[in-house]
Amino acid sequence: MYILECNHVKKSFGGVEVLKDISLSVREGEVVSIIGPSGSGKSTLLRCATLLETMDDGTLSYQGEPVVKSVNGKAVYGTKAQQKKARESFGLVFQNFNLFPHYSVMKNITDAPISVQKRDKDEVMAEAKELLNKMGLADRGDAYPCQLSGGQQQRVSIARALAMNPKILFFDEPTSALDPELTLEILKVIKDLAKEHMTMVIVTHEMNFARDVSDRMIFMDKGVIVEETTPDEMFRSQNERTREFLGKYHDVMS
Amino acid sequence: MSMQVIIAQLAGAMVTTCQIFFLTLLFSLPLGLIVCFGRMSKNVILRNIVKFYISVMRGTPLMLQILVVYFGPFYLFGVSITSAYRAYAVIIAFSLNYAAYFAEIYRSGMESMPVGQYEAASVLGYSKTQTFGKIIFPQVVKRILPAATNEIITLVKDTSLAFAIGYVEMFTQAKALAAGQKSMIPFVVAGVFYYVFNLVVAFVMEHVEKRLSYYH
Numbered sequence: 309m310y311i312l313e314c315n316h317v318k319k320s321f322g323g324v325e326v327l328k329d330i331s332l333s334v335r336e337g338e339v340v341s342i343i344g345p346s347g348s349g350k351s352t353l354l355r356c357a358t359l360l361e362t363m364d365d366g367t368l369s370y371q372g373e374p375v376v377k378s379v380n381g382k383a384v385y386g387t388k389a390q391q392k393k394a395r396e397s398f399g400l401v402f403q404n405f406n407l408f409p410h411y412s413v414m415k416n417i418t419d420a421p422i423s424v425q426k427r428d429k430d431e432v433m434a435e436a437k438e439l440l441n442k443m444g445l446a447d448r449g450d451a452y453p454c455q456l457s458g459g460q461q462q463r464v465s466i467a468r469a470l471a472m473n474p475k476i477l478f479f480d481e482p483t484s485a486l487d488p489e490l491t492l493e494i495l496k497v498i499k500d501l502a503k504e505h506m507t508m509v510i511v512t513h514e515m516n517f518a519r520d521v522s523d524r525m526i527f528m529d530k531g532v533i534v535e536e537t538t539p540d541e542m543f544r545s546q547n548e549r550t551r552e553f554l555g556k557y558h559d560v561m562s
Numbered sequence: 563m564s565m566q567v568i569i570a571q572l573a574g575a576m577v578t579t580c581q582i583f584f585l586t587l588l589f590s591l592p593l594g595l596i597v598c599f600g601r602m603s604k605n606v607i608l609r610n611i612v613k614f615y616i617s618v619m620r621g622t623p624l625m626l627q628i629l630v631v632y633f634g635p636f637y638l639f640g641v642s643i644t645s646a647y648r649a650y651a652v653i654i655a656f657s658l659n660y661a662a663y664f665a666e667i668y669r670s671g672m673e674s675m676p677v678g679q680y681e682a683a684s685v686l687g688y689s690k691t692q693t694f695g696k697i698i699f700p701q702v703v704k705r706i707l708p709a710a711t712n713e714i715i716t717l718v719k720d721t722s723l724a725f726a727i728g729y730v731e732m733f734t735q736a737k738a739l740a741a742g743q744k745s746m747i748p749f750v751v752a753g754v755f756y757y758v759f760n761l762v763v764a765f766v767m768e769h770v771e772k773r774l775s776y777y778h
Binding site for chain 2: 360396406408410420425453454468472
């Protein structure tokens with residue numbers, strides 16, 4: 309079953325086409341990573357899929373339930389209730405964490421499940437403790453985000469997203485604000501999630517990691533999907549643009 | 563007239579000064595938030611009306627506004643003014659004026675909020691009201707405290723403008739005493755009263771700021 313299906317997504321900013329007819333579908337348990345140069349539209353695609361940006365045209369559905377339909381070449385958004393339902397299907401981990409600074413770590417994780425999903429407080433608290441444990445932050449529940457390192461903050465934000473029990477988790481360059489050591493910390497967490505068959509879409513510049521963790525890789529450039537294939541195929545690609553992009557990467561690495 | 567009598571009389575009138583101060587805050591702080599919403603509204607007409615309101619409130623003297631609110635009903639509608647209306651006029655004029663200033667202070671705080679906070683709230687499914695009440699507003703309060711303290715301290719001193727319509731608060735009382743006694747002492751005492759009042763205000767606000775300094 310497809311958790312996420314989006315088709316023919318188009319998006320322009322002030323006359324500049326950022327997404328030109330992009331389609332992306334993700335099956336349950338699949339890990340898809342999206343790579344590509346800055347400005348290729350990777351983040352915009354993620355922001356359209358998470359309803360942070362409104363697409364100009366295209367369709368979007370979660371678990372078979374449509375949220376955005378295309379009518380006469382224009383995107384038509386579903387009702388508030390439909391959007392709310394879709395939001396329950398996904399979680400998003402931001403590049404710069406976006407934790408709530410006035411809430412403790414524990415409250416950051418538990419507030420939305422309690423006050424948005426109206427779940428039982430004790431149950432949510434127990435689950436949050438487990439999540440913190442898993443993130444190696446068992447003793448930091450009472451800390452405030454400003455007291456944590458970047459890597460710890462990002463782990464809290466992953467825990468916050470997981471606490472909502474999403475069907476699919478999006479990562480928007482989750483390690484771009486972190487130094488190499490902290491980056492490894494986060495990549496390990498994501499790998500662990502992959503082992504548990506969490507459905508994930510990861511926008512990243514960490515090529516080795518993407519190669520390692522993904523079932524499928526997508527290379528985007530100038531608003532189109534240039535290539536979409538397995539990691540091994542991607543790194544052996546004959547496509548000129550792909551080779552150019554990954555080649556630069558190989559040059560530096562060798 | 564002895565010093566004690568002067569102090570006692572001014573202290574008595576200080577109660578009225580405190581009334582103006584607290585009632586103005588009570589009304590203008592929430593009203594300011596409503597004005598701020600209007601100022602930031604997507605509706606062009608509403609936004610411009612509120613902009614005009616703020617510009618008039620900031621662009622004309624508070625003393626003049628007090629006079630307009632007090633005498634307006636008579637000159638505009640021929641309603642006779644009772645002396646009881648004096649107190650109302652003062653509070654109405656002060657609240658309308660300070661709401662405009664507070665609105666701009668709220669706006670400065672809201673516009674300084676990183677967009678990521680709204681986005682995180684949206685992805686987590688918070689409603690608009692929840693996002694504002696739980697995520698945005700508490701952080702805005704912390705951001706605007708220094709500016710609000712400034713405004714509140716100005717309010718303490720501005721209460722003296724109520725003398726314009728002969729409303730007997732501490733400053734009106736001091737003027738009357740000074741004129742009667744042909745002495746400067748009442749003014750000096752009044753100055754000390756205002757100063758101490760503001761010391762207390764500054765102390766309280768500093769305390770609040772400290773309470774909120776557990777995060778940044």
